[in-house]
Amino acid sequence: MSHTRYQIQAPAPVDKVILHHIALPLVEVLTTSFGGDANNDALRAAVLVELHMGGVIGWGECVAAWTPGYSYETIATATHVLESFFIPAVVGKTTLDALNKFRGHPMAKTALETAFWAAIAEYQKVPLGNLISDQPRKSRVVVGVSIGIQKDIDATLGVIDKRVKEGYKRIKLKIKPGWDYDMLKAVRDAYPDILLMADANSAYTLDDIELFKKMDNLDLLMIEQPLGHDDIYQHSKLQPQLKTPICLDESIRNVDDVRLAVEIDAGRIINLKPARVGGLTESIALHKFCHENNVPLWIGGMLETGIGRAANFAVASLPGVTLPSDLSATDRYYNPDITNEVFNLNREDSTVDVPTTAGLGVTMNPQRLAETEAAYQAAVKGR
Ligand code: OSB
Numbered sequence: 001m002s003h004t005r006y007q008i009q010a011p012a013p014v015d016k017v018i019l020h021h022i023a024l025p026l027v028e029v030l031t032t033s034f035g036g037d038a039n040n041d042a043l044r045a046a047v048l049v050e051l052h053m054g055g056v057i058g059w060g061e062c063v064a065a066w067t068p069g070y071s072y073e074t075i076a077t078a079t080h081v082l083e084s085f086f087i088p089a090v091v092g093k094t095t096l097d098a099l100n101k102f103r104g105h106p107m108a109k110t111a112l113e114t115a116f117w118a119a120i121a122e123y124q125k126v127p128l129g130n131l132i133s134d135q136p137r138k139s140r141v142v143v144g145v146s147i148g149i150q151k152d153i154d155a156t157l158g159v160i161d162k163r164v165k166e167g168y169k170r171i172k173l174k175i176k177p178g179w180d181y182d183m184l185k186a187v188r189d190a191y192p193d194i195l196l197m198a199d200a201n202s203a204y205t206l207d208d209i210e211l212f213k214k215m216d217n218l219d220l221l222m223i224e225q226p227l228g229h230d231d232i233y234q235h236s237k238l239q240p241q242l243k244t245p246i247c248l249d250e251s252i253r254n255v256d257d258v259r260l261a262v263e264i265d266a267g268r269i270i271n272l273k274p275a276r277v278g279g280l281t282e283s284i285a286l287h288k289f290c291h292e293n294n295v296p297l298w299i300g301g302m303l304e305t306g307i308g309r310a311a312n313f314a315v316a317s318l319p320g321v322t323l324p325s326d327l328s329a330t331d332r333y334y335n336p337d338i339t340n341e342v343f344n345l346n347r348e349d350s351t352v353d354v355p356t357t358a359g360l361g362v363t364m365n366p367q368r369l370a371e372t373e374a375a376y377q378a379a380v381k382g383r
């Protein structure tokens with residue numbers, strides 16, 4: 001979070017907030033460079049926030065993982081700060097002002113903030129996106145698919161083949177040292193025209209400059225987060241030496257980080273994950289800056305369930321989101337999901353429709369919620 005302040009006003013005070021811990025199996029594991037542990041788990045856990053206000057319910061999702069790999073937050077830290085600080089601060093209130101005094105824990109804040117906004121949208125009978133922007137929004141969002149580290153190049157080509165046949169027109173491949181240039185070159189040779197990008201999740205240093213110069217000849221759409229997860233300065237030493245744009249993911253905590261990155265040429269594309277920047281309020285500020293300054297922007301994903309995905313689609317529908325987002329169809333992640341509605345890929349143009357119904361745009365499947373809560377309890381015992 002930066003100096004941006006929560007500012008939305010609710011029509012009624014928050015009555016109560018209930019947390020749900022869930023775990024559900026991923027259809028396809030996403031192995032990343034920070035993995036080798038539970039971050040690459042076949043079981044995705046999440047904390048869901050159920051917020052009651054004025055007779056309606058709003059839902060939000062906390063995307064922190066079991067372990068602090070992508071981010072320092074975990075299921076346990078999010079539970080702690082939500083239960084001990086964030087929820088008591090907002091119960092009985094019509095604003096989120098009380099959250100401004102708490103530092104850090106953006107994923108936990110986002111879950112509560114999104115539930116608050118979703119409840120307001122539900123109460124006012126408008127789609128969540130209408131609260132985010134009064135500008136015309138897109139009705140469908142161009143999406144790509146993120147593919148994890150596979151056992152070999154053949155397996156990688158097999159997964160890509162499947163995704164291309166499904167209709168995905170932008171392929172993102174996770175890379176790490178030893179699994180980078182040769183793999184990407186083989187993919188580029190097999191698919192000369194596809195929109196292809198790589199996500200390093202901070203696995204490299206400036207010593208790897210020669211490798212990046214080789215990758216620079218593969219016509220990649222972008223290279224996501226090559227250097228330190230909390231670095232901007234060193235990226236400014238790399239970007240000017242490449243023609244491929246660097247996209248910053250982990251490094252961007254707020255709109256001011258974007259301002260700095262753009263000013264010192266540390267990256268030329270921004271991945272906005274609302275959960276990484278503390279929620280919708282900061283996302284709106286960040287989007288506004290990128291839109292006004294022509295900084296290419298897309299929405300990243302954290303393997304969200306239908307709850308978090310619906311909120312991300314509301315943000316992805318903003319006019320300044322100009323590149324394909326990591327918001328794939330539901331069947332790439334969960335079967336079944338916890339929501340009644342599923343997101344489908346429109347094969348002809350690699351898009352997904354933005355929900356248009358009032359509130360978050362999806363509804364909870366209570367039976368599936370109970371099942372996934374039981375699965376969480378069972379999983380915790382095994383850890
Ligand atoms: O770095 O973008 C990332 C998933 C979990 C953690 C980090 C990342 C990702 C993805 C997946 O790449 C995006 C998705 O939800 O499809």
Ligand code: MG
Pocket residue numbers: 199201224225249250271300
């Ligand atoms: Mg990333």
